[in-house]
Amino acid sequence: MQTEHPDNDWRRIVYDALVRFCADAHSPDGETGAESSVAGVSAPSVSGTLDFRKVAGEALPLAQVAALCLVVKACVQSGDIADIWQRGATTIVHTSLDAQRVSWSWKRLLPDHFEFSWDFRSDPHHVLRMVRASNLDPRRASFEHGLVDAMTRNDDPIVFLTSSLDDLHPAVAMFDANVVPIGGIDREVLPALFAIRYPELTDEQIERLVSQVPDLNAVPPGDIDCVVLAFRQSDPNVVPMIIARYVEQSLDEVASTEPKLWRPSSVVPLNDLVGLGAAKVAAQDALAALRDWQAGLLPWNAVPRGLLIAGPAGTGKTELARSLAGEADVHLVTASYNQWQKSGSLSHFLGAMEKSFDEAKRKAPSILFIDEIDAFYTRTDLSGDGRNDSYDVKAITALLEKLDGISDREGVIVVAACNHLKFVDPAIRRAGRFDVVVEIGLPTFEELAVIFGQHLGDRTSEIDLTVCAAAALGRTGADCAAAVRMAGATARRGNRAMTTDDVLAALEGDAPKMSDDEWLRLAVHECGHAIVATALNVGSVEYVRIGGSGGECKIAVTRVLQTENDLHLSRCVALAGREAERVIFGTVVTGSGGVLDSDIAKATKSAADQICAYGMGSLGPIWLASAGSPLSVREAIAGHLPEVAEMLQVAENDVSSVLIAHRELLIEMANKILIEKVLHGGGLEDCLSQVTLNNRVA
Incomplete structure (x- = not known):
């Protein structure tokens, strides 16, 4: 983020270390490819401002970056970080962070004329040596007998690593050492992680997302990976909710240890x-x-x-x-x-x-x-x-x-x-x-409204529970609780009462900037799934919704044993949204494909499984791969692509005839969803009661 910081600020040190790391990665000789002002090294700064987005494209290990932030922050708070590698210096690092994470951080921080080592072999270079405190304890099996002699032969700076100060052996504790306690991940570290993982975000968006993350004090220091894993989400707006869910579980675990x-x-x-x-x-x-x-x-x-x-x-x-x-x-x-x-x-x-x-x-x-x-x-x-x-x-x-x-x-x-x-x-x-x-399954629309009411308490009168429940369809009760907490935080920052929009924003994040025609296309797509599923009697449609996180048509399929025709019908339903777009607009957009769980991917997997897993294709009763596995798709594409393509084309043709017959209903349903954002219950039944069963396809 582009914010001015003094040169001794820990963010500046982390930023410069990452710039130097990226330069090293691009240097064919392994030499520093750019000057930097890392940890007191006399060199010009790369930039007068800090913008972690500049290193976002360098495939940085995000958990290591988080550990680096924690190490630098703790060292700066304990004094001058450059004191750690002064001749004869002794430092005790108290942390439950993984030792490899700590050593990776030291390597990023050391001046150019220093090296890092876990052992005590003779070396002409200046070396910062790290030692596990237990290795200098003769009471333990890990005691290194040559360690004492090696330590007395030179005055290289030493860092003792320990997870418990109470377990320090007197041989370590007697040193006049600087103790550096490294705590767990906190919200001060998150802006850098957001900027590196999602460089398209603005400073304001990052600030808003960080503000939605709850207090991380309950997260054990060693569980840095559990927080960083939340950044696996492709949508940055979901990250605070994932972290909130983990924090809640951490609080539960802490509470469980207390009678x-x-x-x-x-x-x-x-x-x-x-x-x-x-x-x-x-x-x-x-x-x-x-x-x-x-x-x-x-x-x-x-x-x-x-x-x-x-x-x-x-x-x-x-x-x-x-x-x-x-x-x-x-x-x-x-x-x-x-x-x-x-x-x-x-x-x-x-x-x-x-x-x-x-x-x-x-x-x-x-x-x-x-x-x-x-x-x-x-x-x-x-x-x-x-x-x-x-x-x-x-x-x-x-x-x-x-x-x-x-x-x-x-x-x-x-x-x-x-x-x-x-x-x-x-x-x-x-x-x-x-x-x-x-x-148990996910809550129904009615149950979600009750759950929101329970978490909102006396604030229920100010919130439209129906709208919130519609936006939360497909979510869990824990998601609802997290959304209410985030909405409350937003309202408190504005010194005002919580609103329905606060809850919706917490559930879905910022709505995509789509035109009216694009919203209509999204509604048409989801209604296409519902109409075809009903016409082909594939299952009961529970709800159809659109929102900031996209659209969804929830279909409850009751058949357990599937025939060849059942597989065909499932492909028809999967391709119905895409074909509905073609019937109304004459074109299709990319939303039906592209990812592993897309509509086209589901239809392709179904055709591949029919041929290679279920023995229902031209090969006859032969098994080549497990159903749903990537191998099934690879086998089908490699040897039977024309057959797969024909199955999908037949399904698309059958879907087209159903949707053309229900074109007016398709438009009517889509317009209703544009207004209400969701169709369920009686309103959905009224629409789908107009669908004619298509026995020819089924």
């Missing part, structure tokens, strides 16, 4: 939860049984042994466990595969698992919530290649033993959550371990 008794007043009551379907009913049944057991009316062996909930991230699985514990007025103990694995080796993993179950038993009656249970994977899919499989098998076996211990954990109901039920080992899913296994 706490959840009370009904601290959570949403079970009856008020929406979008959970059968999972809510199962939780209510468990609550009733638990209360009867507490009252002595029911033996423990009659209480449901466990509840396994599967569904997309953010759909309320954790909230369900909180509500169950809150209404039952019992302890909630939370754990996850990731939390247990952080403990280290297999023995530590199993010990952490044991600790969670013991805590739940000690605090009984209680709810033990196990998140990410699909991370255990399933033994039926293990590769059989040795050590890693052994680790997973033993971990699953230990979990099964814990789940089977019903007599040893009286008063403990286990609630587990996962995103993908198919990855959960069948032995974990079976009755007796989890008596109830339910899957």
